[in-house]
Every structure is written in C-alpha cells, then in structure tokens.
Amino acid sequence: MQEKRIIGRIEIVDLPELGLYNICAKVDTGAETSVLHCNQFEIFEKDGHRYIRCTIQGHPDFTFLIHRERVVKSSFGQSETRHIFITKIKLFNKLLDIKLSVRDRSTMSYPMLLGRNFISGKFLVDVSQDHLAKNI
Numbered sequence: 405m406q407e408k409r410i411i412g413r414i415e416i417v418d419l420p421e422l423g424l425y426n427i428c429a430k431v432d433t434g435a436e437t438s439v440l441h442c443n444q445f446e447i448f449e450k451d452g453h454r455y456i457r458c459t460i461q462g463h464p465d466f467t468f469l470i471h472r473e474r475v476v477k478s479s480f481g482q483s484e485t486r487h488i489f490i491t492k493i494k495l496f497n498k499l500l501d502i503k504l505s506v507r508d509r510s511t512m513s514y515p516m517l518l519g520r521n522f523i524s525g526k527f528l529v530d531v532s533q534d535h536l537a538k539n540i
Contacts, residue, residue, distance in 0.1 A: 408526060409496055412533035415518065418494040422466060427516050431529050435519035437476065437486060438502055441509035442466075447487060456487045458506050461515075471503060493522075495537035500526070 411431055418425045419440070427440075445458035447470070454470040468489035476486050486505035493502040502522050509515055523529065530536070 408528045410530050411527045412536045413531045414534040415537045421491045428514050429516035429518050430514040432517045435517050437505050438519045438522045439505050439517045441515035442506040494539050
C-alpha cells in the first residue's frame with residue numbers, strides 16, 4: 405500500500421501540459437471533482453468526439469477531449485453539467501493524472517479546487533497547513 409502524502413489547505417500546483425505554473429489551488433474535501441477557472445468555454449464535436457475549447461488565464465484556445473460529462477450541484481445548490489478532461493498535475497515534484505472540469509471562478513478566492521476524486525487514496529489533508537507540496 406502506497407503511503408499517503410500530507411497536503412495542506414492551500415497548495416501551489418503546476419499543470420505542465422497546459423503550460424500553467426504556480427497555480428494557487430484550494431484543497432476542498434467537500435467537492436467531488438477538481439475544477440480550474442476559465443473565462444469562457446464552448447463545446448464542439450469533431451470526428452465523432454466531443455471537445456471543450458476554453459480560455460484559461462487569458463490564454464485562448466485551450467482544447468481538450470471531453471473524458472466524460474456529469475451533472476453536479478454547485479455549492480449554491482444549482483445543478484450544472486461539468487465537462488471533464490484529463491491532464492497532468494505536478495505536486496511534490498511528481499506528475500499525476502487529474503480529471504478536471506472548468507468553470508468561471510472569477511468571483512472565488514482561488515482559481516482551482518482539488519476535489520475528493522483527486523485527493524482520495526493519495527493524500528491526507530492537514531487543514532492547519534498550507535503549501536506542503538512545493539515543487540522544486
């Protein structure tokens with residue numbers, strides 16, 4: 405059995421496949437899925453597959469193959485469809501797969517949430533700590 409690393413309430417993470425570094429992410433054990441802020445997005449089909457095209461941190465035209473879609477309830481109780489894609493995240497200098505959805509988080513304190521689906525089985529959360537998973 406793999407030993408679980410301890411992460412804090414807030415972590416600085418990298419998404420190297422997206423060219424995004426030093427993203428401030430809130431660890432949220434109440435959220436099932438992880439989410440990344442995007443300004444706008446559109447869904448389109450090509451060659452029988454569904455894709456999401458979005459603008460992240462002012463960089464337009466990030467395009468991802470949609471891994472799956474699911475309906476989730478927001479923290480405000482509203483149901484919405486989340487479009488989930490798979491990429492890599494870097495914590496503790498290790499690359500891990502992460503399933504991410506995107507939505508407008510411009511009114512939130514943190515541009516990214518790390519949810520239970522990513523945390524479970526890999527990490528324990530110490531809510532009294534921040535920045536334990538620093539990348540060197």
